[in-house]
Amino acid sequence: MxxxxxxxxxxxxxxxxxxxxxxxxxxxxxxxxxxxxxxxxxxxxxxxxxxxxxxxxxxxxxxxxxxxxxxxxxxxxxxxxTRPNGPDWLAPLLPDIKALKRDGLISEAEACVVHSYGMRLIPPLAQVEEYTRLLNSHRLPPHNPEADWDIVLQRQRFRAGGRPRFLDLIIDEDALKQVPEPKVMTAQLRWLLALDESPDGRVRIVPSSAPLYEDRTCNFDVLEFPGVSDRLSLAHSVFGVELAGTDLTDLWTLIEEESALPRDESCEIIRHYLNRLTTQ
Structure with missing residues (x-):
């Protein structure tokens, strides 16, 4: 079984x-x-x-x-x-995923606040279609790009109980340089700026000059839920997202307080890379 x-x-x-x-x-x-x-x-x-x-x-x-x-x-x-098995869009995936990944996706869907950290890649909830498709085109074994993007889109759009969700991003500056396709990164950077200007998100950047330590080298999320103080943490890997084995709240707080730049300075960095791409 x-x-x-x-x-x-x-x-x-x-x-x-x-x-x-x-x-x-x-x-x-x-x-x-x-x-x-x-x-x-x-x-x-x-x-x-x-x-x-x-x-x-x-x-x-x-x-x-x-x-x-x-x-x-x-x-x-x-x-x-009302959702004993999670969101409806997850049902077709259940036969092929393990419990930790299943629970990671369900928890992400239920969260009202997602604190998402990205080291070398933009986190999935913040990816534009072009970015997701380009990443998945290099995956081995090959995946169905339509199906992969549909899953990411469902994750981005779903709102448990119709409640709003706040996406709180901290992205390492290196993630802004990893994709060499100008058209793809132009769309991605513009989306990040639009997210920060919206009431549904916040974007901060960890500059390349910030000290690097082992715990800061992997993507992860910290989730909050309505009406309770409980938090859950998710770990990201090449196999997707799954429940983390430990609470990563303290790590998020450390990165937030010691490494991340304020929003205005972060947006200036994003605009710097966007200007470089659009003036080439």
């Missing part, structure tokens, strides 16, 4: 965790909570560990019995119950 079938997906586990926290706050045992909610204690235990998927009505009933329906996180729990 594949690991993705043995391991409940991250949405089911997060929903179960929040329901368990709510039950523990009112200090009810499984048996007491089940009796007062009109459900089976074994089923409730499976829900809290992600091995059973409650309906929206089930979650609403539990929250009402726990008397926490007015809590901020309650709406998030109800919303998670």
């Amino acid at each position: 594949a690991d993705r079938e043995r391991i409940p997906n991250i949405n089911a586990r997060r929903l179960g965790l929040y329901l368990r926290r709510a039950r523990e706050i009112i200090e009810w045992s499984y048996e007491e909570a089940a009796a007062r909610s009109g459900c089976d204690a074994d089923w409730l235990a499976r829900v809290e560990t992600g091995f059973a998927q409650p309906t929206v009505a089930d979650v609403e009933r539990l929250l009402e019995r726990y008397q926490v329906r007015a809590a901020k996180v309650a709406d998030l729990m109800v919303d998670l119950a």
Whole structure:
């Protein structure tokens, strides 16, 4: 059996965790909570560990019995119950991806804030079509460029529950020099400037002169979610994005405070490279 079938997906586990926290706050045992909610204690235990998927009505009933329906996180729990397997666009990919990648993509889709760091490459959520297609044209074994771009586009466009998402980018200056195709980089740099001017994003650059250390050599994300203080971290590799094995919040903060330039100086660097490309 594949690991993705043995391991409940991250949405089911997060929903179960929040329901368990709510039950523990009112200090009810499984048996007491089940009796007062009109459900089976074994089923409730499976829900809290992600091995059973409650309906929206089930979650609403539990929250009402726990008397926490007015809590901020309650709406998030109800919303998670509407997507027990993540966004619809992910379904065709599930047979071919492992649990860590599945959960990474689901977590990214659910986040309301994505802090994304790119060392040598622009992070996927900030890539324009030309950039994605050029990168994928060099992948081995060869991939379907249409399918690859469609996945990136779905990741960029999806908004869980219709909520806005803020994309907070820190990109190493080297990433602005890695692609030698002027037309591709012109489109990419213009998009970065447009993102920084929008209410949906912020772009900062780590200059080439900044000290380099090992932890800063890999792309990663730190995700925030609505109504809770929990954060999840994602690691990027040649195989895609997946849940990181450790919390990378402190690393993000270190890069942000010690290496990244302010937004205005960052945009000046981007404009510098854009001007070089457009005046060639």
